[in-house]
């Protein structure tokens with residue numbers, strides 16, 4: 001198969017689109033393999049290969065961040081590395097761009113700096129456990145439904161497609177998934193309110209935008225994280241700011 | 256408490272809560288306002304007096320003699336004014352933050368889920384703002400056409416305006432904006448406040464669609480009833496009828512319900 005590619009190239013603060021042609025691409029190659037092929041071609045002809053991120057190439061690490069034809073990860077319900085060239089028409093022109101969000105500055109070409117996500121996690125995405133001998137696995141009973149729901153939230157790979165898809169550059173889906181994954185489980189209860197407060201504040205400090213309930217994030221998420229977790233985060237945040245921590249030693253008057 | 260409110264307001268999530276709560280207050284007002292407006296279709300309780308005029312006077316009399324005449328009406332107006340101001344200020348601040356979070360767009364952007372109503376909230380909202388100012392100037396203050404406006408003679412004022420197409424058209428645009436805004440907004444409130452869930456989603460989406468249709472059809476039934484002749488001219492000249500109201504309905508709050516039943 002042959003493709004015309006319109007790729008965002010950036011080195012420094014300004015970028016632009018450049019056109020490329022790749023030929024003899026196997027229909028069974030993945031999108032990233034197609035880009036590898038292009039880069040081989042560019043290197044051989046003395047050109048400058050296109051910088052893009054990838055690692056596991058099996059949909060678990062979340063580093064392969066490309067907006068393909070206006071949709072993060074190509075909009076087919078998986079990650080970019082799980083996208084195959086047979087999904088495209090022979091001869092098609094494909095536009096490839098980086099995630100665009102102020103909080104994700106472009107490092108080079110298609111590579112963005114997503115360390116803002118790491119800082120959100122650092123601000124509250126942990127639980128306190130004692131570090132002695134490993135406890136017996138079933139000492140803390142957890143309802144299977146709750147465990148499953150926590151696992152659904154935990155399946156977020158931190159790729160940032162939700163931010164890339166959001167017209168407001170909001171990181172609500174990611175942050176909500178991370179908050180819910182710990183907040184649903186008994187082990188996450190002690191820091192639950194503190195966690196939601198600090199992670200939401202960090203999210204806003206990092207320059208992500210406000211949610212307007214468009215639902216674009218859920219549509220773009222390769223792991224099908226539901227916006228129900230955003231509702232849950234909103235509820236917890238309201239509680240954390242309006243009622244917790246309550247004044248434990250406050251006095252009451254009977255008259 | 257106030258410290259907590261300030262902390263909430265500082266955050267984007269908190270501003271969204273303010274938008275949601277004030278939006279909900281305005282939706283609540285619209286439901287009551289619609290119910291009141293539909294009294295225009297009720298028969299005259301007394302020869303020469305339109306039912307809606309009695310109702311308007313009764314609203315001013317709520318709480319009398321414990322509260323001054325018109326107190327409840329004015330309190331409601333102030334509360335609504337505060338709601339509109341808070342709603343708009345928060346929306347504008349949030350909108351500036353979203354633009355800052357997303358400098359530079361995609362060469363090609365294909366939406367997958369967002370509805371037109373959601374994407375055009377700012378357009379429908381700003382249309383509403385202009386509409387609200389016009390509506391108050393027209394039917395509350397009466398400065399749009401002072402020679403065709405008599406304070407307290409609601410039926411007469413409605414008849415004068417809505418028998419002419421330009422007014423019908425302006426109100427149609429206003430109500431289309433309301434319907435569009437509420438179609439997304441009345442659901443969005445539940446999500447913002449964290450009340451929506453997959454099990455309740457159909458209910459809340461249904462409420463939003465239902466309210467949008469109710470407002471569109473309910474409010475517009477009035478101008479269209481006048482322009483099509485379903486509703487006729489006022490039962491008496493407006494000056495005379497203001498006199499009847501004052502003389503005949505000294506305590507309209509007590510009289511009105513039984514009059515309506517008859």
Ligand code: HEM
Pocket residue numbers: 211212213271274275277278279281282285342343346349376377379380381383384436437439440441443444445447448
């Ligand atoms: C009768 C008047 C109005 C009603 C009933 C109303 C109702 C609502 C409701 C229920 C919401 C949803 C809140 C949420 O997302 O949780 C909303 C959002 C919004 N309203 Fe209004 N509104 C009114 C007037 C206005 C006006 C005058 C503006 C002018 C700027 C406006 C602009 C917006 C915008 C832009 C949003 C989306 C905010 C966001 O999601 O970030 N609204 N409105």
Ligand code: SF4
Pocket residue numbers: 062155156157158159160161162163173174177217220221222223224225
């Ligand atoms: S919520 Fe989905 S789209 Fe967002 S970072 Fe996690 S996996 Fe990626």
Ligand code: FES
Pocket residue numbers: 054055056057058059060061062063064079080081082
């Ligand atoms: S490369 Fe790891 S998810 Fe795509």
